[in-house]
Amino acid sequence: xxxxxxxxxxxxxxxxxxxxxxxxxxxxxxxxxxxxxxxxxxxxxxxxxxxxxxxxxxxxxxxxxxxxxxxxxxxxxxxxxxxxxxxxxxxxxxxxxxxxxxxxxxxxxxxxxxxxxxxxxxxxxxxxxxxxxxxxxxxxxxxxxxxxxxxxxxxxxxxxxxxxxxxxxxxxxxxxxxxxxxxxxxxxxxxxxxxxxxxxxxxxxxxxxxxxxxxxxxxxxxxxxxxxxxxxxxxxxxxxxxxxxxxxxxxxxxxxxxxxxxxxxxxxxxxxxxxxxxxxxxxxxxxxxxxxxxxxxxxxxxxxxxxxxxxxxxxxxxxxxxxxxxxxxxxxxxxxxxxxxxxxxxxxxxxxxxxx
Amino acid sequence: xxxxxxxxxxxxxxxxxxxxxxxxxxxxxxxxxxxxxxxxxxxxxxxxxxxxxxxxxxxxxxxxxxxxxxxxxxxxxxxxxxxxxxxxxxxxxxxxxxxxxxxxxxxxxxxxxxxxxxxxxxxxxxxxxxxxxxxxxxxxxxxxxxxxxxxxxxxxxxxxxxxxxxxxxxxxxxxxxxxxxxxxxxxxxxxxxxxxxxxxxxxxxxxxxxxxxxxxxxxxxxxxxxxxxxxxxxxxxxxxxxxxxxxxxxxxxxxxxxxxxxxxxxxxxxxxxxxxxxxx
Ligand SMILES: Nc1ncnc2c1ncn2[C@@H]1O[C@H](COP(=O)(O)OP(=O)(O)OP(=O)(O)O)[C@@H](O)[C@H]1O
Ligand SMILES: [Mg+2]
Numbered sequence: 001x002x003x004x005x006x007x008x009x010x011x012x013x014x015x016x017x018x019x020x021x022x023x024x025x026x027x028x029x030x031x032x033x034x035x036x037x038x039x040x041x042x043x044x045x046x047x048x049x050x051x052x053x054x055x056x057x058x059x060x061x062x063x064x065x066x067x068x069x070x071x072x073x074x075x076x077x078x079x080x081x082x083x084x085x086x087x088x089x090x091x092x093x094x095x096x097x098x099x100x101x102x103x104x105x106x107x108x109x110x111x112x113x114x115x116x117x118x119x120x121x122x123x124x125x126x127x128x129x130x131x132x133x134x135x136x137x138x139x140x141x142x143x144x145x146x147x148x149x150x151x152x153x154x155x156x157x158x159x160x161x162x163x164x165x166x167x168x169x170x171x172x173x174x175x176x177x178x179x180x181x182x183x184x185x186x187x188x189x190x191x192x193x194x195x196x197x198x199x200x201x202x203x204x205x206x207x208x209x210x211x212x213x214x215x216x217x218x219x220x221x222x223x224x225x226x227x228x229x230x231x232x233x234x235x236x237x238x239x240x241x242x243x244x245x246x247x248x249x250x251x252x253x254x255x256x257x258x259x260x261x262x263x264x265x266x267x268x269x270x271x272x273x274x275x276x277x278x279x280x281x282x283x284x285x286x287x288x289x290x291x292x293x294x295x296x297x298x299x300x301x302x303x304x305x306x307x308x309x310x311x312x313x314x315x316x317x318x319x320x321x322x323x324x325x326x327x328x329x330x331x332x333x334x335x336x337x338x339x340x341x342x343x344x345x346x347x348x349x350x351x352x353x354x355x356x
Numbered sequence: 357x358x359x360x361x362x363x364x365x366x367x368x369x370x371x372x373x374x375x376x377x378x379x380x381x382x383x384x385x386x387x388x389x390x391x392x393x394x395x396x397x398x399x400x401x402x403x404x405x406x407x408x409x410x411x412x413x414x415x416x417x418x419x420x421x422x423x424x425x426x427x428x429x430x431x432x433x434x435x436x437x438x439x440x441x442x443x444x445x446x447x448x449x450x451x452x453x454x455x456x457x458x459x460x461x462x463x464x465x466x467x468x469x470x471x472x473x474x475x476x477x478x479x480x481x482x483x484x485x486x487x488x489x490x491x492x493x494x495x496x497x498x499x500x501x502x503x504x505x506x507x508x509x510x511x512x513x514x515x516x517x518x519x520x521x522x523x524x525x526x527x528x529x530x531x532x533x534x535x536x537x538x539x540x541x542x543x544x545x546x547x548x549x550x551x552x553x554x555x556x557x558x559x560x561x562x563x564x565x566x567x568x569x570x571x572x573x574x575x576x577x578x579x580x581x582x583x584x585x586x587x588x589x590x591x592x593x594x595x596x597x598x599x600x601x602x603x604x605x606x607x608x609x610x611x612x613x614x615x616x617x618x619x620x621x622x623x624x625x626x627x628x629x630x631x632x633x634x635x636x
Contacts, residue, residue, distance in 0.1 A: 052532065
């Protein structure tokens with residue numbers, strides 16, 4: 001268990017600076033998820049913590065110890081690789097013991113730790129098998145086992161579930177959450193899957209173009225996204241965006257759509273002009289009355305517990321609204337959409353979010 | 357599939373089989389001829405027509421080679437020098453290949469290009485230099501003298517480098533996270549991951565060295581220091597050419613290699629494919 005602190009970290013590959021001035025604090029025992037699209041720098045940051053990529057400038061503190069110049073094995077962190085990287089010629093037991101033998105731990109202690117980890121991960125029966133004789137899910141457990149026997153200050157995961165099938169992924173996700181509950185160790189987990197991020201993370205670090213867009217709890221990033229990128233990246237179906245302009249209204253800014261319809265918000269703005277309005281599908285109500293934005297229903301998806309209504313506004317903007325499972329809306333209907341004012345977000349030209 | 361097409365396929369397969377068989381016969385005939393001739397009396401060997409089987413079967417030539425020559429000594433010399441070459445070549449090439457493939461140091465590329473370039477120089481070109489050097493070192497007529505110039509096998513380094521290049525870098529990183537040293541990574545992770553490469557390279561080095569003729573022939577003048585390939589040329593020496601006798605000695609010389617081939621057939625094929633891929 002340890003705090004990990006990245007202070008003003010920069011990193012270049014050749015002439016290209018991919019990470020510049022990144023700072024982040026991971027608290028002891030916390031489960032932090034790095035979430036972002038492909039190429040956003042998640043792996044690079046994780047690998048810099050692990051010591052597999054060098055850090056060009058800045059300070060990395062692991063448990064208060066300056067670590068950016070230490071060899072990977074000496075940072076007291078363990079990593080689970082995406083492709084597991086189990087040594088194919090070693091048995092499960094040997095795979096798990098390899099790192100412990102290298103630090104010349106007493107054989108009794110190695111045996112105890114390996115067996116304990118195997119017990120926790122329910123792979124005791126597999127200890128004498130080779131990786132080739134294991135299923136994908138079992139290999140995954142062995143890879144986790146190999147990391148936890150080191151009793152590291154922090155466990156690092158780089159997309160550990162991406163090679164599993166959908167059902168196993170869900171199960172392993174739950175087990176990982178349980179493992180974290182039990183071990184209470186610091187974990188940093190890289191994924192591009194928002195469900196994994198939302199369900200596992202105590203806090204989520206959202207990366208885009210190698211920059212941190214937002215750090216927050218799952219609910220914070222969902223309910224109060226800091227930028228348009230975060231708002232569009234988190235949530236499925238994604239948040240709806242309408243373009244328009246703002247002006248001073250009674251309770252806050254008024255948003256005027258390109259069709260000239262005015263929506264009142266209670267968001268306080270200091271500057272007005274071209275803005276985008278964001279609203280999540282579940283914050284949209286479909287009303288039969290004539291107030292709200294007129295829309296034309298294109299597709300209706302009935303999912304049982306809820307209904308997704310795909311509609312277009314007169315200016316051509318696509319809107320997804322979520323209605324109840326028993327919704328009576330039909331394809332081709334002309335409807336009106338009203339927005340829950342407390343859930344409306346305005347994004348300025350730089351993509352910065354303004355909440356009520 | 358219609359039966360007509362099937363028949364065509366069958367016909368095609370048949371032709372291929374016959375052609376392959378013919379090639380195999382053409383290729384194997386000299387070997388057969390050599391063995392059969394070594395079992396004939398000397399006067400039968402020089403008859404001007406082809407006899408596929410000896411009129412009188414005799415093992416005299418083998419008896420001669422085994423009792424009247426120093427063939428036992430030659431075997432020992434061959435085994436020691438071939439093993440020496442194999443062990444030294446494989447172990448040094450393994451380190452060199454690993455370093456060039458996995459470590460980052462100045463002039464790594466230059467070094468690799470030098471090794472590749474040395475691969476283009478036939479050893480025969482250097483043989484005079486080797487002779488002078490080894491003579492100056494006072495190593496003529498010694499095992500070390502036979503072994504040293506044969507250690508230049510850039511192809512083994514290149515095969516190792518390519519093999520190490522192919523190992524996913526995850527393993528190297530996992531080993532680093534596991535606190536393994538470079539030696540640990542090489543010996544506990546990379547080498548055991550595919551012993552097949554090492555076995556194959558060892559077998560091929562052994563066969564190369566066992567079959568080496570020109571250098572051992574130059575480096576050794578004393579009968580008791582000769583390797584078997586050089587030794588068999590001595591069988592006829594005193595009394596003119598004895599074909600059958602020489603052939604018997606040659607069969608004896610080739611026997612261990614043929615045996616090794618049979619034993620490790622698959623590995624040898626792998627090794628030859630590995631090195632041919634680079635030579636080609
Ligand atoms: N070894 C490297 N050399 C040069 N550029 C690199 C290297 N590794 C990563 N990059 C660049 O750094 C950026 C971040 O890459 P990174 O692998 O961290 O992305 P990621 O968020 O992990 O993506 P993914 O979800 O696809 O794994 C990318 O633009 C990538 O091209
Ligand atoms: Mg990645």
